[in-house]
Amino acid sequence: xxxxxxxxxxxxxxxxxxxxxxxxxxxxxxxxxxxxxxxxxxxxxxxxxxxxxxxxxxxxxxxxxxxxxxxxxxxxxxxxxxxxxxxxxxxxxxxxxxxxxxxxxxxxxxxxxxxxxxxxxxxxxxxxxxxxxxxxxxxxxxxxxxxxxxxxxxxxxxxxxxxxxxxxxxxxxxxxxxxxxxxxxxxxxxxxxxxxxxxxxxxxxxxxxxxxxxxx
Amino acid sequence: xxxxxxxxxxxxxxxxxxxxxxxxxxxxxxxxxxxxxxxxxxxxxxxxxxxxxxxxxxxxxxxxxxxxxxxxxxxxxxxxxxxxxxxxxxxxxxxxxxxxxxxxxxxxxxxxxxxxxxxxxxxxxxxxxxxxxxxxxxxxxxxxxxxxxxxxxxxxxxxxxxxxxxxxxxxxxxxxxxxxxxxxxxxxxxxxxxxxxxxxxxxxxxxxxxxxxxxxxxxx
Amino acid sequence: xxxxxxxxxxxxxxxxxxxxxxxxxxxxxxxxxxxxxxxxxxxxxxxxxxxxxxxxxxxxxxxxxxxxxxxxxxxxxxxxxxxxxxxxxxxxxxxxxxxxxxxxxxxxxxxxxxxxxxxxxxxxxxxxxxxxxxxxxxxxxxxxxxxxxxxxxxxxxxxxxxxxxxxxxxxxxxxxxxxxxxxxxxxxxxxxxxxxxxxxxxxxxxxxxxxxxxxxxxxxxxxxxxxxxxxxxxxxxxxxxxx
Numbered sequence: 102x103x104x105x106x107x108x109x110x111x112x113x114x115x116x117x118x119x120x121x122x123x124x125x126x127x128x129x130x131x132x133x134x135x136x137x138x139x140x141x142x143x144x145x146x147x148x149x150x151x152x153x154x155x156x157x158x159x160x161x162x163x164x165x166x167x168x169x170x171x172x173x174x175x176x177x178x179x180x181x182x183x184x185x186x187x188x189x190x191x192x193x194x195x196x197x198x199x200x201x202x203x204x205x206x207x208x209x210x211x212x213x214x215x216x217x218x219x220x221x222x223x224x225x226x227x228x229x230x231x232x233x234x235x236x237x238x239x240x241x242x243x244x245x246x247x248x249x250x251x252x253x254x255x256x257x258x259x260x261x262x263x264x265x266x267x268x269x270x271x272x273x274x275x276x277x278x279x280x281x282x283x284x285x286x287x288x289x290x291x292x293x294x295x296x297x298x299x300x301x302x303x304x305x306x307x308x309x310x311x312x313x314x315x316x317x
Numbered sequence: 318x319x320x321x322x323x324x325x326x327x328x329x330x331x332x333x334x335x336x337x338x339x340x341x342x343x344x345x346x347x348x349x350x351x352x353x354x355x356x357x358x359x360x361x362x363x364x365x366x367x368x369x370x371x372x373x374x375x376x377x378x379x380x381x382x383x384x385x386x387x388x389x390x391x392x393x394x395x396x397x398x399x400x401x402x403x404x405x406x407x408x409x410x411x412x413x414x415x416x417x418x419x420x421x422x423x424x425x426x427x428x429x430x431x432x433x434x435x436x437x438x439x440x441x442x443x444x445x446x447x448x449x450x451x452x453x454x455x456x457x458x459x460x461x462x463x464x465x466x467x468x469x470x471x472x473x474x475x476x477x478x479x480x481x482x483x484x485x486x487x488x489x490x491x492x493x494x495x496x497x498x499x500x501x502x503x504x505x506x507x508x509x510x511x512x513x514x515x516x517x518x519x520x521x522x523x524x525x526x527x528x529x530x531x532x533x534x535x536x537x
Numbered sequence: 538x539x540x541x542x543x544x545x546x547x548x549x550x551x552x553x554x555x556x557x558x559x560x561x562x563x564x565x566x567x568x569x570x571x572x573x574x575x576x577x578x579x580x581x582x583x584x585x586x587x588x589x590x591x592x593x594x595x596x597x598x599x600x601x602x603x604x605x606x607x608x609x610x611x612x613x614x615x616x617x618x619x620x621x622x623x624x625x626x627x628x629x630x631x632x633x634x635x636x637x638x639x640x641x642x643x644x645x646x647x648x649x650x651x652x653x654x655x656x657x658x659x660x661x662x663x664x665x666x667x668x669x670x671x672x673x674x675x676x677x678x679x680x681x682x683x684x685x686x687x688x689x690x691x692x693x694x695x696x697x698x699x700x701x702x703x704x705x706x707x708x709x710x711x712x713x714x715x716x717x718x719x720x721x722x723x724x725x726x727x728x729x730x731x732x733x734x735x736x737x738x739x740x741x742x743x744x745x746x747x748x749x750x751x752x753x754x755x756x757x758x759x760x761x762x763x764x765x766x767x768x769x770x771x772x773x774x775x776x777x778x779x780x
Contacts, residue, residue: 163473163519165480167491168512175504253383260385264484271388278395285396292384292392299383440626443587444640444692445616454639458630 106283111290117273118294124190124259124269129252131195132202139203141232144210154203161200167261169193174265186267194258202251209244210236242313249306253299260295270294326501327510337493338514344410344489345476351415352475353468356422363423364430374423381420387481389413394485410482418475425471429464430456462534469526473519480515490514538601540565540727541586541696546595548578548585555581556592557751563696563729568722570738570759571731573748574774579731582748583698586729587620600695616644619689619697623704625681627673627688633660634669637688645692659687663717679710683717690721697721699730733778739763747771 142154161169173196174189182188213236221231263272274291278284363374381389393416394409404412433456441451483492494511498504539562548556556578563569571579584590586597588604588611597604602614627636637659638652647655653669660666663683673681682702689697699718703711715737722728722741732738738745742759749770755762766772 160516163477163516163523164512165477165491165515167480167483168508168515171494172505172508172512175508179505257383257385260387261481263387264481271385271391274388274391278391283399285392285399288388288392288396292388295384295388296380300379303379303383436622436624436626437628439589440622440628442612443589443615443618443620444688445612445644446640447612450643454643455628462630 106277106281106286110277110281110287114270114273114277114287114290114294117268118270118298120267120269121256121259121271121298124187124194124262124267125252125256127191128194128198128255128259131191132198132251132255135195135199136202136206139199140206140210143203143207158200158204161197162204166193166197166258167264169197170261170265186262186265189265190259190262190267194255194262197258198251198255201254202248205247205251206240206244209240209247212243213239246306246310246313249302249309253302253306256298256302257295322506323503324506324510327497327503327506330497330500333493333496334490334510334514337488337490338518340407340488341476341479341490341518344407344414344479344482344487345472347411348414348418348475348479349472351411352418352422355415355419356426359419359423360426360430363427378420378423381417382424386413386417386478387484389417390481390485406482406485406487409485410479410487414475414479414482417478418471421471422468425464425467426460428467429460432463433459465526465530465534469523469530472526473522476518476522477515539563540567540600541729542596542598543582543586544596544598546585546592546597548581548590548592555751556585559595559748559751559753561746561753561756563727565695565727566725567743568728568741569730570742570745571729571748572733572735572738572745572774573754577748578751579748580700583620583700583729583731587615587618587698589620612644616640616692617695619692619694621682621685621689621697621699621702623701625673625678625685625705627681627685629673631672632669633665633671633673633676633684636673636684637691640688641691655691656687659690660684662690662720663687664713677710678706679713682706682714686714686717686721696727696729699728699732701731701733703732703734735763735775735778747774749774 139154139158142150143158145151170190170193173193174184174186177189177192178184217235217239218231221235222228226234259269260271262269263275266272268276270291274287278287281287359374359377362370366374390410390413393413394404394406397404397409437455437459438451441455446454479489480491482489483495486492490511494507498507501507541561541563543559543561546556546559547554559578559582561569561582571582573579581590585592586599586604592605595605599614599618603609604611604614628639631639634653634656637656638647638649641647641652641655642649657666657669660669663686665680665683665687668676668680668684673684676684682705686702702718703714706714711734715734718728718730718737719741730738730742739760745756745759745762746753747755747762747766747768747770755766755768755771762771763775766775
């Protein structure tokens with residue numbers, strides 16, 4: 102039976118956006134944990150470790166997110182984990198995101214002048230303490246705007262989870278479009294919801310960037 | 318039970334994979350040319366145009382950059398027929414990619430134009446050069462140089478992003494995966510191979526862009 | 538008739554008044570030193586003379602042609618008024634030779650060989666003939682500024698404006714630029730300089746103009762005026778820069 106696209110459908114779409122946000126949050130935490138390790142590894146004095154992570158980043162940044170999503174979706178059963186779109190999406194987005202977030206944070210860390218490390222060392226701080234008390238606090242300021250920008254990318258990228266059947270905003274849109282035969286109205290609504298989620302973050306990122314640029 | 322990875326069947330389907338690679342390359346080339354043209358035009362409007370044009374371009378850029386490419390693609394392919402505009406998959410895919418890339422390119426080109434210091438423009442004017450001459454001889458080259466790396470990485474990202482056109486049944490490289498998958502039942506291996514092919518394409522693209530940069534800007 | 542006539546001009550940025558009722562005549566061959574504290578309006582005056590900044594009242598004429606007139610071909614006028622900036626503003630992507638020949642080639646349509654010959658000639662005048670094919674990044678600050686002066690000379694201007702051309706340089710490099718300025722002055726070029734080099738102003742300035750809070754506060758023959766300032770403001774200023 103064909104229904105019309107109504108207020109109720111809009112509410113369903115808005116409600117589905119919470120799964121988009123849930124996936125975004127999960128993936129952000131995963132990307133942040135893994136990405137921080139990558140960033141540290143990339144500035145570590147152990148050369149093989151730097152090369153390994155650099156190669157990993159190169160590979161991830163040279164393959165489509167969609168491939169990671171499907172590879173992990175079909176690969177999990179091979180290591181004995183049953184097929185589960187949520188787990189596959191969370192892992193894929195975390196791996197993919199960590200390569201980008203790791204590079205953003207590495208950039209922020211290396212943008213702090215070498216003399217700051219030396220100043221820390223001359224006070225008798227250990228390497229970890231230099232990082233913890235001198236370098237990281239200064240680089241956070243630089244890292245925040247692009248990190249917020251990354252978050253926007255992440256929100257948009259979660260739409261790809263629809264392709265492995267995870268019912269988030271875009272998948273809910275596909276289902277509604279199929280049920281109502283009003284694809285244009287449905288996808289405009291879906292796009293608008295994404296816009297409402299992303300636009301404030303984009304503006305925030307931009308204003309932070311301006312503020313930090315001005316302060317420098 | 319241990320699962321043995323087996324790639325032979327996947328490689329046996331190399332013809333399907335090659336067809337997919339060609340479609341992906343064609344899509345990427347169309348999108349890059351179209352996206353660059355739109356980007357340059359919009360950036361010029363954004364930097365040098367009248368107020369209403371600046372606002373129009375800004376709105377275009379914001380709308381595209383704050384919504385997913387997949388939804389933009391669905392809107393064009395599934396949504397436009399509501400208005401009697403029925404596009405085949407490839408055309409819809411190119412249109413969506415061009416519109417999407419155009420917005421990102423606009424921002425990159427704009428940043429490139431603005432990277433040329435005002436003092437340079439002033440120095441040109443004070444030598445008696447016209448606005449067009451200042452652009453041609455003083456702004457263009459440094460601006461191109463400044464925007465090139467960002468443009469190149471955006472193009473590589475776009476090439477990878479073309480994979481989503483498989484979702485409207487365009488037979489690109491990613492779509493080839495599902496064909497080979499249904500023939501060989503080697504689900505995981507197929508995507509490893511496809512990933513490797515994309516990685517190879519990205520490698521080639523980066524190499525070409527680096528060479529182009531070297532020949533145009535660095536070799537002096 | 539004076540070569541440069543500035544008649545009762547005023548300029549403001551929004552509510553901020555930067556020039557108030559400024560008048561200045563510069564005859565052919567004169568070397569005028571504009572001095573004063575930063576923010577006194579001297580650089581703005583220079584930029585107005587070249588039409589880089591619009592003015593709200595008054596008139597500026599160069600060789601009888603009004604600068605602040607919409608019907609004036611500003612591009613044509615600027616070919617006769619050279620300006621050298623504090624920060625050199627060489628074009629980093631062009632060689633020294635291309636920096637100098639760009640305007641002669643594309644504005645005056647000189648053939649490339651003639652333009653290159655011209656570049657060689659003006660570089661000789663600033664003592665950098667051997668740097669014809671160097672790039673700006675390969676030169677010291679002093680050399681870059683000398684190239685900027687050569688670039689301006691290549692247009693054979695009737696008057697040259699210098700906006701604190703030694704302020705961005707290390708002290709040991711200012712000497713070579715001042716020497717070039719001296720030789721340009723000796724050749725009879727009409728020059729207006731914004732400068733903090735009081736020694737130079739005294740020796741080569743035919744006239745000094747002291748600006749204070751957007752007005753001309755005191756002017757006169759350079760040597761006499763700098764030796765015996767009449768107003769308290771000029772005295773204070775000279776004390777501050779000389780000690």
